[in-house]
Amino acid sequence: MLAMNAPLDYFLHADGSASKPVLTLDWVFASIVVAVCIIVGVLLVMALFRQRAPETVLPREDDGLSWIVVGTTLSVFALLGMTVYMLATLEQISKPSRAPALTINVTARQWWWQVEYGADDPAKRFSTANEIHIPTGEPILIVLNSTDVIHTFWVPRLAGKTQAIPGLTNRQWIEADQPGIYWGQCTEYCGVQHAHMAFKVVAETPQDFDAWREAQAKPAALAEGGGRSVFMSQCSGCHAIRGTTAAGAYGPDLTHLQSRQLIAAGLMTNTQDHLSDWISRPQELKSGARMPNFDLPAGDKAALLSYLQTLR
Amino acid sequence: MAEAQAAQIGSIVPGSPEEKRLHEIWEAEPGWRGWLSTTDHKSIGLRYLFTAFFFLIAGGIEALIIRLQLARPNLSLVTPEQYAQLFTMHGLTMIFLYALPILSGFSNYLWPLVLGSRDMAFPRLNAFSYWIFIFAGAFLYASFPLGQAPNDGWFNYVPFSGPVYNVGPNIDVYALGMVLLGLSTTAGAVNFVVTFLRLRAPGMSIPRVPIMTWGTLAASFGNLFAVPAVSLAFFLLWLDRNFGTHFFDIAHDGKALLWQHLFWIFGHPWVYVIVLPAMGIVSMGLPTFCRRPLVGYMPVALSTVATMLLGFEVWVHHMFATGLPSLSLSFFGAASMIISIPSAVATFAWIATIWLGRPVFKVPFLFFAGFIILFVIGGVSGVMTAAVPLDLQLNDTYFVVAHLHYVLLGINVFPVVGGIYYWFPKFSGRMNSEKLGRLAFWIMFIGFNLGFFPMHIAGLLGMPRRIYTYPPNMGWDTVNMVTTAGSFLFALGVLVFVIDVFYSIYKGAKAPINPWDAPSLEWTTPSPPPPYNFAVIPFVGSRYPLWEGRLAEAEGRSRLDEGYLLMNGRETLGTTAMHAEPDAILKMPADSYFPLVASIFISALFVALLLHALIMAITTVALGLLSLVGWLWPRPVLRMEAAA
Numbered sequence: 001m002l003a004m005n006a007p008l009d010y011f012l013h014a015d016g017s018a019s020k021p022v023l024t025l026d027w028v029f030a031s032i033v034v035a036v037c038i039i040v041g042v043l044l045v046m047a048l049f050r051q052r053a054p055e056t057v058l059p060r061e062d063d064g065l066s067w068i069v070v071g072t073t074l075s076v077f078a079l080l081g082m083t084v085y086m087l088a089t090l091e092q093i094s095k096p097s098r099a100p101a102l103t104i105n106v107t108a109r110q111w112w113w114q115v116e117y118g119a120d121d122p123a124k125r126f127s128t129a130n131e132i133h134i135p136t137g138e139p140i141l142i143v144l145n146s147t148d149v150i151h152t153f154w155v156p157r158l159a160g161k162t163q164a165i166p167g168l169t170n171r172q173w174i175e176a177d178q179p180g181i182y183w184g185q186c187t188e189y190c191g192v193q194h195a196h197m198a199f200k201v202v203a204e205t206p207q208d209f210d211a212w213r214e215a216q217a218k219p220a221a222l223a224e225g226g227g228r229s230v231f232m233s234q235c236s237g238c239h240a241i242r243g244t245t246a247a248g249a250y251g252p253d254l255t256h257l258q259s260r261q262l263i264a265a266g267l268m269t270n271t272q273d274h275l276s277d278w279i280s281r282p283q284e285l286k287s288g289a290r291m292p293n294f295d296l297p298a299g300d301k302a303a304l305l306s307y308l309q310t311l312r
Numbered sequence: 313m314a315e316a317q318a319a320q321i322g323s324i325v326p327g328s329p330e331e332k333r334l335h336e337i338w339e340a341e342p343g344w345r346g347w348l349s350t351t352d353h354k355s356i357g358l359r360y361l362f363t364a365f366f367f368l369i370a371g372g373i374e375a376l377i378i379r380l381q382l383a384r385p386n387l388s389l390v391t392p393e394q395y396a397q398l399f400t401m402h403g404l405t406m407i408f409l410y411a412l413p414i415l416s417g418f419s420n421y422l423w424p425l426v427l428g429s430r431d432m433a434f435p436r437l438n439a440f441s442y443w444i445f446i447f448a449g450a451f452l453y454a455s456f457p458l459g460q461a462p463n464d465g466w467f468n469y470v471p472f473s474g475p476v477y478n479v480g481p482n483i484d485v486y487a488l489g490m491v492l493l494g495l496s497t498t499a500g501a502v503n504f505v506v507t508f509l510r511l512r513a514p515g516m517s518i519p520r521v522p523i524m525t526w527g528t529l530a531a532s533f534g535n536l537f538a539v540p541a542v543s544l545a546f547f548l549l550w551l552d553r554n555f556g557t558h559f560f561d562i563a564h565d566g567k568a569l570l571w572q573h574l575f576w577i578f579g580h581p582w583v584y585v586i587v588l589p590a591m592g593i594v595s596m597g598l599p600t601f602c603r604r605p606l607v608g609y610m611p612v613a614l615s616t617v618a619t620m621l622l623g624f625e626v627w628v629h630h631m632f633a634t635g636l637p638s639l640s641l642s643f644f645g646a647a648s649m650i651i652s653i654p655s656a657v658a659t660f661a662w663i664a665t666i667w668l669g670r671p672v673f674k675v676p677f678l679f680f681a682g683f684i685i686l687f688v689i690g691g692v693s694g695v696m697t698a699a700v701p702l703d704l705q706l707n708d709t710y711f712v713v714a715h716l717h718y719v720l721l722g723i724n725v726f727p728v729v730g731g732i733y734y735w736f737p738k739f740s741g742r743m744n745s746e747k748l749g750r751l752a753f754w755i756m757f758i759g760f761n762l763g764f765f766p767m768h769i770a771g772l773l774g775m776p777r778r779i780y781t782y783p784p785n786m787g788w789d790t791v792n793m794v795t796t797a798g799s800f801l802f803a804l805g806v807l808v809f810v811i812d813v814f815y816s817i818y819k820g821a822k823a824p825i826n827p828w829d830a831p832s833l834e835w836t837t838p839s840p841p842p843p844y845n846f847a848v849i850p851f852v853g854s855r856y857p858l859w860e861g862r863l864a865e866a867e868g869r870s871r872l873d874e875g876y877l878l879m880n881g882r883e884t885l886g887t888t889a890m891h892a893e894p895d896a897i898l899k900m901p902a903d904s905y906f907p908l909v910a911s912i913f914i915s916a917l918f919v920a921l922l923l924h925a926l927i928m929a930i931t932t933v934a935l936g937l938l939s940l941v942g943w944l945w946p947r948p949v950l951r952m953e954a955a956a
Contacts (some may be wrong), residue, residue: 006773006786006787007785007786008786009774010772010774011773019705025702026696029702030696033695037692040659041685041688044681046667047666047671048671059603059668059864060864060865061604061865063604063668064661064664065608065611067607067608068608068611068657068660068664071659072656072657079649079650079653082649082695082699086645086702087642090701092701094638110477149469149471149472152708154776160633160705160707161705163633166568167562167566168635170635187709188469189396189464189777192392194778194779195781288392
């Protein structure tokens, strides 16, 4: 079945209370419209090929008005019913049934997603990229912004789309019933690498989520050596690592880089080889991305990679 | 009083000296002079058709490259930037340079013939609107070969299209080109509205106008209200980009959403602008092959007007995902569902017409009947996208791409090709090849559905629009391969159609006056019609002047061979708006180079604005104004006279 592994499908799967009513609506509407197409198709074929009596009387222009009256009346009732159902569903998904347990700030950028978790204690705040962890069974509020152009935040199995518009703060709530990984993707054309602007929502049990959050809030483990100084001289202008002097805000925060499954907004899995490749030639892998190619001496490169491995 | 010179009533025999005189009065000069100066609506109409079809092929080739790029995952036939330019040029070509201009071609060619007039109300303005159209088309394409074509999709959202994120000339070309094209659209719309109100044959009261004219009339009114919004939006964007204004500049409190509102206040009515005249073509042609009048003329005409009016109430359905309050979403969602009611009227009218008629399966009829099911599929997928919660999933996926192609190809291209086959005898004086025509229909119909139906599935599987490639693990491989195959099959069908057209122009059988036994006035003129259309302006006594006596209802009698003799120079009859009572003899202008000259200078002004060439801009404005003076130079021969 070709649909079984389509991670962005929303027609066969809905995994939270913001998307489930829409899945039902989708199937009801799809059934009605397919039925309409079949009915009209059958009427059309019958009209074209039905047996006709020999012509005895002249045609009257006014014949057949009952077709329009009956057809339009049925359409009006169907459409009114569908409209009411649609509006009721809209009401159902526009707000969660209870106050969101958690607010996450998501900022869309050309071409990645900055994800920030707030806390009263500034030491507990942290920023990550392209991976949104949430606890299951709770409505979560996503506060959406953009620093550059318009993007659209979409996790189809959890909720519908919301544009991230610069100069405007939008909100979208999501909820996952079960632990799992839910794919997300930008859907508004936002520049050459619009195609490579994916992210993941990782839903975990509240215990697992708390543990993850605890770990993310910690600064990076202390690691000395050549790799760290390569990072500070080459990478820290754009990337931050909490607990070090690297505080660049232009690219993703790399404090816990190794806890993420993917790099470059979903382009590649996070392996040592892919990281190495990404540092050397991002402009070939994702042309136009803001990260330049780094042609580092082999020693520096190896040191940098082993430093990055410490960012767990 | 002018009664002394008032028009006389009489008839003109073919081959008589009077007819020769009419020829001399109306014929364009031979050679290139006449070609550049003619104001004959038939020449202008055919030029519109050819030019717009050329753009259809250009946009189609762009689409085929896109389809090759998407045929398999992770292909790199084109770069991401080339891909962006391709899908932008494909969209703007099809929507702006093909879809409306081709319908303007039909209306320009056919209106005077179906209304019983000798030309459009403003023949020079008509020539002007064509020249501006082709220059605007060339302008929009000028930066394509340089690799600097518009690259933000046809709806061109800010701030990506603004000066910060898009530094090349790409978007300036789009902005200025669209303002220029807006001049053509507006001039054309004014011409249609006035022609409809004033140039109908005597006796053709409002309930008797041919059904197709309602579509173009509604669309023309729509244009007059919709085009200013987009011209303004593009002008403001151009100011932002070139003079540092802040309409859309977020850093200085400009608003990104302002663009979306202005664009879609235009954009959604435009959808109806490019389908209502095409639906009019079907309502006009389909009954001919059913051997009976259209069922429900009045409901269909009213539903056409209602669709256009409602079309101004639904633009926010393109913006459901922008974070607007749900009350606003509810209103626009409900309106977007209700707008399908008038379409239901038309659908049942067409089916009833076939049901009660005696269908003759000629090539145009195949396209018109095939259109009905495509119309329904495109319509009901629109109902799905009107449902707000559902649209929040469907929006910006391939489901919307599928929907809009069923609308634009199903409701525009199929009626257009059917219409070209239907009026081909009039256009060319030849009959098309039934064999090639049937082949073209079946290849196009199968290729279209094979290509575009799977896009619905791709959308439901979450494939976003405007991605230049996709990884192999997304579940989209098969649907994309099928879509690519279908699109090439569809292109083959179009090719067969083009071959048929060129073959038939040269080798087709000579067409009689009324080969389809159709009921409307254009089928009383020779194929092709003479420059003056009608030797005498006919009297119209019923809705179907050529089918009188064939219907059970008693209707008035038309007089087709006897009517107003208007031969003191270029003249046609002006009639009153409601009842089409003779009102004035309209003196029509002579052919003129000035529409072309004015268009050249106005277009050159836009080139100057693009290049920031101040002296060139001032010069072109001055020369443009001078050419308008020449255009409008008073001539005593154009003094109007009251009719008898």
